[in-house]
Amino acid sequence: MHPLLDGIRVVAFDLDGTLIDSVPDLAVAVDAALVDLGLAPAGEVRVRAWVGNGSLKLMERALADALGSTPTSDWLERGHQGFLGHYGRDPASRTRLYPGAREALDGLRARGLPLALVTNKPFAFIAPILEGFGLEKHFGLCLGGDSLPEKKPSPVPLLHVASHFQVVPEACLMVGDSRHDIAAGRRAGFRVLAVPYGYNHGEPVRDCGPDAVVESLAELV
Ligand SMILES: O=C(O)COP(=O)(O)O
Numbered sequence: 098m099h100p101l102l103d104g105i106r107v108v109a110f111d112l113d114g115t116l117i118d119s120v121p122d123l124a125v126a127v128d129a130a131l132v133d134l135g136l137a138p139a140g141e142v143r144v145r146a147w148v149g150n151g152s153l154k155l156m157e158r159a160l161a162d163a164l165g166s167t168p169t170s171d172w173l174e175r176g177h178q179g180f181l182g183h184y185g186r187d188p189a190s191r192t193r194l195y196p197g198a199r200e201a202l203d204g205l206r207a208r209g210l211p212l213a214l215v216t217n218k219p220f221a222f223i224a225p226i227l228e229g230f231g232l233e234k235h236f237g238l239c240l241g242g243d244s245l246p247e248k249k250p251s252p253v254p255l256l257h258v259a260s261h262f263q264v265v266p267e268a269c270l271m272v273g274d275s276r277h278d279i280a281a282g283r284r285a286g287f288r289v290l291a292v293p294y295g296y297n298h299g300e301p302v303r304d305c306g307p308d309a310v311v312e313s314l315a316e317l318v
């Protein structure tokens with residue numbers, strides 16, 4: 098077991114960029130929503146840089162890029178609804194688990210550690226994606242970006258995890274790919290482990306102050 102797991106009683110995982118590479122499906126949905134509005138598609142490379150603050154922010158960034166200016170609330174509403182419709186119809190066919198993710202989740206469960214999923218993605222998309230990978234039973238609690246009044250980098254979702262499992266925050270570990278996961282973990286009083294391969298807007302995640310970085314989640318177990 099990774100030394101950071103010493104004394105840990107609950108592990109909370111981020112989803113996008115940590116367990117799954119979801120950008121190929123996100124990009125198809127973003128592009129379809131842009132095209133519906135008569136705008137040019139953005140492509141996967143640019144969408145990859147816009148993920149991490151939930152679906153509304155994702156579409157705001159995509160529209161700002163396509164329009165060359167901040168979108169009006171009407172454009173944003175139409176673009177966001179378009180994205181939700183397209184993504185909801187096909188949220189996982191191009192999405193892949195990162196190497197080591199399944200081993201880590203299986204290994205932690207085999208050791209009896211409760212797991213939580215804390216993503217900024219809308220809650221409605223979590224189950225279809227996890228079910229696609231047969232991972233829905235691994236998590237005792239799943240929170241989306243719209244499950245609570247605040248999302249990461251707020252500590253609120255992580256504090257909810259700790260209280261749900263009746264464990265002090267110091268006995269919880271947050272595992273994520275972005276500065277939002279690390280900030281949320283720090284503010285909640287969790288230990289924080291980061292992976293370097295996800296979506297952190299080009300900034301090395303090591304520079305965001307995690308307790309440790311692992312190249313593969315398999316190193317956890
Ligand atoms: O939907 C997003 O913005 C990314 O969600 P994440 O919190 O799982 O990385």
Ligand SMILES: [Mg+2]
Binds near residue numbers: 111112113115274
């Ligand atoms: Mg992430």
